[in-house]
Amino acid sequence: MAKIKKIVVDRNLCIGAASCVLTADTVFELDAENKAIIKLKGGVKSAEPAEKGTLEDEAVSDDTLLTAAQSCPTRAIFLYDEDGKQVYP
Amino acid sequence: MEKIKYLIIGGGVAGTTAAETIRQQDPTGSCAIVSDEPYRLYSRIMLSKPNFFLEKIPFDQIWLKSADWYTQNNIMLIAGKRATALDTKAKTVTLDDGASIAYDKLLIAAGSCVRKWDIKGADKQNIFYLRALDDAKQIIAKVKTTKRAIVVGGGFVGFEMCDMLRLAGIDVTLVIREPHFWDPLLDELSGKRIEAALERGGVKILCNSLVTEAVGGDAVQGAILHNDSVLPADMIVVGIGTYCPLDWTAGSGITTNRGIITDEYLTTNASDVWAAGDGAEFNDVILGEQIQLGNWANAQMQGRIAARNMCGAHEQFRLVSFYVTGGFGITIAFAGDIRPAEGREIVARNAADGNSLSRIILKNGKIIGATMINNTKELAVITKLIEKGAPMEHNRDKLSDPLFDLKTLL
Numbered sequence: 001m002a003k004i005k006k007i008v009v010d011r012n013l014c015i016g017a018a019s020c021v022l023t024a025d026t027v028f029e030l031d032a033e034n035k036a037i038i039k040l041k042g043g044v045k046s047a048e049p050a051e052k053g054t055l056e057d058e059a060v061s062d063d064t065l066l067t068a069a070q071s072c073p074t075r076a077i078f079l080y081d082e083d084g085k086q087v088y089p
Numbered sequence: 090m091e092k093i094k095y096l097i098i099g100g101g102v103a104g105t106t107a108a109e110t111i112r113q114q115d116p117t118g119s120c121a122i123v124s125d126e127p128y129r130l131y132s133r134i135m136l137s138k139p140n141f142f143l144e145k146i147p148f149d150q151i152w153l154k155s156a157d158w159y160t161q162n163n164i165m166l167i168a169g170k171r172a173t174a175l176d177t178k179a180k181t182v183t184l185d186d187g188a189s190i191a192y193d194k195l196l197i198a199a200g201s202c203v204r205k206w207d208i209k210g211a212d213k214q215n216i217f218y219l220r221a222l223d224d225a226k227q228i229i230a231k232v233k234t235t236k237r238a239i240v241v242g243g244g245f246v247g248f249e250m251c252d253m254l255r256l257a258g259i260d261v262t263l264v265i266r267e268p269h270f271w272d273p274l275l276d277e278l279s280g281k282r283i284e285a286a287l288e289r290g291g292v293k294i295l296c297n298s299l300v301t302e303a304v305g306g307d308a309v310q311g312a313i314l315h316n317d318s319v320l321p322a323d324m325i326v327v328g329i330g331t332y333c334p335l336d337w338t339a340g341s342g343i344t345t346n347r348g349i350i351t352d353e354y355l356t357t358n359a360s361d362v363w364a365a366g367d368g369a370e371f372n373d374v375i376l377g378e379q380i381q382l383g384n385w386a387n388a389q390m391q392g393r394i395a396a397r398n399m400c401g402a403h404e405q406f407r408l409v410s411f412y413v414t415g416g417f418g419i420t421i422a423f424a425g426d427i428r429p430a431e432g433r434e435i436v437a438r439n440a441a442d443g444n445s446l447s448r449i450i451l452k453n454g455k456i457i458g459a460t461m462i463n464n465t466k467e468l469a470v471i472t473k474l475i476e477k478g479a480p481m482e483h484n485r486d487k488l489s490d491p492l493f494d495l496k497t498l499l
Binding site: 017018021022029030033071073074075 | 386
């Protein structure tokens with residue numbers, strides 16, 4: 001698999017099932033609206049697309065990110081590689 | 090008779106994840122999924138979500154696999170067919186069209202069915218249950234012309250249906266048999282907290298109440314309650330629980346209780362037969378109990394582990410199960426085993442301002458489950474504590490202190 005560069009959570013699709021949080025809790029958490037947000041460096045929580053290098057846990061494995069995305073029951077997590085190509089779904 | 094190396098009964102997330110996993114392990118062995126629904130895999134969890142019902146997200150988002158996925162992966166989808174008999178000695182499954190399929194290895198991932206009303210008038214039109222995509226399609230259509238609705242049953246489906254109906258601008262009355270929402274899984278404080286949120290959102294709630302009759306012409310026009318009062322309604326959504334249809338396994342020698350009994354490897358007592366998902370009553374190695382669960386995470390992970398074991402692995406199923414929902418400005422999360430039972434101790438972990446209410450459930454001094462209202466931020470750490478199974482006898486005061494960082498107990 002190509003290396004993952006960017007992570008996007010589609011808030012319209014996210015239903016807050018928390019599968020991503022349980023799979024990769026260093027990367028995702030649920031906000032007050034019960035939607036997944038991404039944990040960035042410096043304790044920042046973001047609903048925006050995030051580059052892997054800006055993650056609080058930038059060492060997270062691509063495998064963990066992919067498992068988290070695959071576990072989402074609404075396929076709300078999109079992963080992109082270094083060429084901007086969609087890796088998942 | 091056709092012979093399939095890996096035969097899977099059930100096309101939901103457990104069965105389809107299993108097929109996908111089998112393909113990763115064995116690229117060429119024949120694999121077939123029998124599904125009693127005429128559809129490929131869709132997101133059953135999305136069926137009860139308001140954004141889906143109110144068509145705020147495109148309908149096609151429901152599909153989790155493309156039509157091509159099955160052919161590309163050489164997985165045969167036998168859709169719209171139900172298994173009616175199982176012979177574990179001859180290793181065959183009979184379908185409702187009379188066809189028989191022989192198998193080398195069988196996975197039963199047939200899920201559960203909704204429990205239906207047996208009251209007078211229960212067969213009237215516009216009385217709905219929510220389990221399958223066809224149910225959802227009917228509800229989506231009916232919501233557009235409904236002014237007044239009744240929701241029966243206090244649980245996730247009841248909560249989410251109330252949310253959807255209120256967002257659609259419909260008058261909603263929720264009828265629950267118990268004294269408070271989600272009794273006995275939640276205590277009165279938590280249950281009443283959810284009720285307060287529902288009521289703020291405009292839902293009228295009738296506790297300790299039973300519908301005794303559905304009235305109207307061909308279509309339902311209302312419900313008569315236990316106290317003879319009449320509630321008018323254009324539609325009724327009934328969410329009073331599920332059961333696993335096991336009659337088709339009768340005579341097969343497979344041990345069943347409420348579900349199909351398996352060990353921690355998801356193997357049944359019959360050789361070359363595994364079970365996964367809502368229908369599996371498995372040995373949970375974390376809880377040390379035989380347990381049956383109906384949720385997405387459990388079904389997906391069991392499908393994966395059962396498939397690996399069908400392909401020759403010997404992996405235990407280990408997962409702390411969870412379910413989260415949100416609506417009416419609150420979130421509700423359950424983790425692990427939250428069933429009330431003897432010998433369980435509940436530690437309240439409530440925020441001083443009363444915003445979040447959590448209950449941590451201990452058995453033999455270890456955390457086995459938790460219910461959380463407005464506290465999903467602690468879901469991950471609590472599931473890790475359950476998984477770890479560390480003794481908590483001396484940490485009760487920490488568990489009950491909402492300011493104490495639970496991560497330090499890991």
